Structure formats: C-alpha cells, structure tokens
Amino acid sequence: LVSRIGFASAFMVLAALLIQLTGGLIEAHFSIFVLLAFLLYYRDWRPVLVAAGLIAVHHLAFNVMQAAGLGVFIFNGGANFNMVLVHAAFVVAEAGLLCYMALGLSREALQAARVGEAAERIGAGDLASAIPQQAGMPLLAAMEQMRARLARTVSLLVTESASAQRVADTMVANAEQVTASTGQQSEATQRMASAVQQLTASIQQI
Numbered sequence: 001l002v003s004r005i006g007f008a009s010a011f012m013v014l015a016a017l018l019i020q021l022t023g024g025l026i027e028a029h030f031s032i033f034v035l036l037a038f039l040l041y042y043r044d045w046r047p048v049l050v051a052a053g054l055i056a057v058h059h060l061a062f063n064v065m066q067a068a069g070l071g072v073f074i075f076n077g078g079a080n081f082n083m084v085l086v087h088a089a090f091v092v093a094e095a096g097l098l099c100y101m102a103l104g105l106s107r108e109a110l111q112a113a114r115v116g117e118a119a120e121r122i123g124a125g126d127l128a129s130a131i132p133q134q135a136g137m138p139l140l141a142a143m144e145q146m147r148a149r150l151a152r153t154v155s156l157l158v159t160e161s162a163s164a165q166r167v168a169d170t171m172v173a174n175a176e177q178v179t180a181s182t183g184q185q186s187e188a189t190q191r192m193a194s195a196v197q198q199l200t201a202s203i204q205q206i
Contacts, residue, residue: 001046004039008047012054013037016062024066024073029087035093045099053096059084111137118143127151165177 022028031054039047058074065072067079075083077194111134118131118140128151131144 001044004042004044004047005050007052008039011038012058015055016058017060020073022073022076024076026076028179030146032091033094036098038089040102040105043102043109045106048095048098050100052091055091056088059087075136107136109137115139115143118147121167122147122150125180127154 012032012035014030015035018031019025019028034049036051038049061076062072063079063081063084066074113130114134114137121129127147131140131147133140133144
C-alpha cells in the first residue's frame with residue numbers, strides 16, 4: 001500500500017512539474033487524467049483517492065501562488081479560481097469512476113484467486129472443507145455447490161461400494177456352502193454306490 005500511494009503521489013508530482021515547465025499549458029493538465037487512469041492497474045481505490053486529493057491541493061495552492069506572482073504556474077492565462085473548480089469537477093468525476101472500477105476489479109481478482117485455491121483443494125481430494133463465502137462473489141457460491149455435490153456423490157459411492165462388498169462377501173459364503181454341500185452329496189453318492197455294489201455281490205452269493 002505504501003508503494004502504491006508513493007507511485008500515485010509521484011505521478012501527480014510529475015504532472016505538476018509538467019504543468020510548471022510548460023508555463024501552465026492547458027494541454028499539460030491532460031497528463032493528470034492519463035496518470036490517474038494508469039493507477040487503475042493496482043485495482044485499489046486508495047492510490048486513486050490520494051492522487052486526486054494531492055492534485056486538488058496542488059491546483060488550489062499554485063493558483064493562489066500564481067495570483068500572488070511567486071513565479072509558479074497553474075494556467076497559462078493567469079490564475080483562475082473558476083477554472084480550478086472546473087478541473088476539480090473533472091478530476092472528481094474520473095476519480096470516482098476509477099475508484100468504483102478498482103473496487104470491482106479487486107473483488108474479481110480476489111474471487112478468481114479464491115476459486116483457484118478451492119479448485120486446487122478439491123483437485124487434491126479435499127471435499128470436506130467448505131469454501132468460505134463473501135458477498136458479491138457468486139463464483140464462490142457456485143464452487144461451494146459443486147463441492148457439496150461432489151462430496152455427496154463420493155459419499156454415496158462409498159456407501160454403495162460397502163454395500164456391494166457385503167453382497168459379494170455373502171455370495172462367496174453361499175458359494176462355499178454350496179461347494180461343501182456338493183462335496184457331501186458326492187460322498188453320499190459314492191457311499192450309496194459302494195453299498196449297492198456290496199448288495200449286488202451279496203445277492204449273487206445268495
């Protein structure tokens with residue numbers, strides 16, 4: 001934050017220097033609006049507000065000093081308080097819009113970062129941790145809904161898998177019982193065959 005405000009202040013000092021070097025040329029004032037727009041890159045409303053306040057103080061102070069003939073320039077046509085107010089109105093309008101845009105861009109960037117973190121956690125298999133929600137971030141709500149659905153699906157798969165395992169265990173046990181019963185029946189059949197042979201031999205002897 002200190003660095004951002006430092007750059008914002010340096011931008012306005014640069015604009016003030018340009019105005020001074022050109023003798024208050026009106027076109028030099030355009031640099032203020034250009035440099036204010038550059039500050040939107042930070043996605044932070046505070047540097048924009050500081051820059052707007054600093055350039056407003058510059059215009060007021062330099063207008064008074066130019067009117068007093070102290071060798072500084074704010075307008076090439078001489079000090080003009082009404083023109084200061086006109087410039088201030090334009091700066092306020094641009095600064096207000098830039099602050100609004102900075103808030104939106106900051107929220108979008110933060111939302112994207114949090115969605116990325118949530119996606120990384122989900123990709124690593126963490127479906128238990130809820131995604132923190134924040135007003136104005138609908139993607140986080142959508143990610144939380146997706147995480148909850150995935151968690152329910154995985155839980156259902158685990159439950160069904162356990163149920164299928166129990167069924168499989170029961171089938172194995174039944175198969176073993178059938179195998180044992182088949183073996184017993186086979187032994188009984190062999191004993192019966194042996195008994196029939198003995199009976200046949202006995203009948204022949206009789």
